[in-house]
Amino acid sequence: MIDAFGTHQFGAVVIGASAGGVEALNHLLPVLPKAFAPPVLVVVHVRQGPPSLLPGLFATRCALAIEEPFDKDEIMPGTVYFAPAGYHMLVEAEGGVAPSIALSVDPPVRFSRPSVDVLFESAAHAYGERLLGIVLSGANDDGARGARAIRDAGGECWAQNPSTASSPAMPLAAIAQGAVHDVLTLDEMAMRLSQCIRRQP
Template sequence: MSAPAAESTSIDPRRISGIVIGASAGGVDALSVLLPALQRQATVPVFVVLHLPRDRPSLLADIFASKCALPCREAQDKEPVVPGTIYFAPPDYHLLLDRGPGAWPHLALSADALVNFSRPAIDVLFESAADIYGECLLGIVLTGGNHDGAAGLKAIHEAQGQTIVQDPADAQLSFMPEAALATVTPSAVMSLAQIARLLSGL
């Protein structure tokens, strides 16, 4: 499925209170373009699911800590969300958002069954975040080789949140963006460079 690569003006950065990003194959390279674009003064929390080997520790927080202006952490169960922080789902656990006590959402980890052959799964994060942030959520689906993220992006759309799909022509593997585009009409279809420019303005 093809999609236009022109940058959309329909994304309203003023509405964004939380960002969820999902990626699979090629995701480390894609995230290396996007996450460093976030400026130190950004107050939006960012939650990332990247499909990982379930039997090995993740080094994502360490890898990106030296590249990003915002602090990077591996998500911990029942941890309150801190604004202006990038959270990575740990291997072999689904990452979810929960209302929890207090004013801020809390993180939750689950060892429930694989979703789309994955744990962590993008759909699980996106759907739980849509329940918490509603119209103030931005969901981004990047490169990958399966359809994880498509249903989650639809949930964000139905909650009146904003959605971006990486231009399949710009993706290392186009299957995941194409699956998302076959499921929902996003707010924007953008290249990595265009998404990075948007994030840098937050």
């Protein structure tokens, strides 16, 4: 969605990553300014077990608040949410109520829990054309069907340029689905995110 000033106005950003994804996120999340309004929901394939180290890692590097959410937490602007290890993370938005987080222990999808597809599909339903989906480095095709769901709902999708990804399978699968509007380097993504999305007046 683009306003009269040519500025992208997204209600939320969802990001999926797997192998090589932490390094990619380290290029994107720390550049987001404190005035960045949309919530950012992130799925990284991590092993089930002890609490993830990712929220603590990025909390020291980012201007935005970093959270590992609980079930039913309201989704707040200017906050980055990392899916907890061993749980699918979904967006719930029903009956005009503000979107919230839902955590699920349903079976893995595409061999993964958390699953990128699960997050992307639920967020596409909740945010429609106001959603931006980003597919980063990863070693399987999780996220491709979710990216297609975002595009079908009127949202926008970007994929990391496979030639710059440590593991190109994930962005390649999203591109093959015909789901991706733009194939970008991490520097290009960071520039667009930091300069083209502003807090609503």
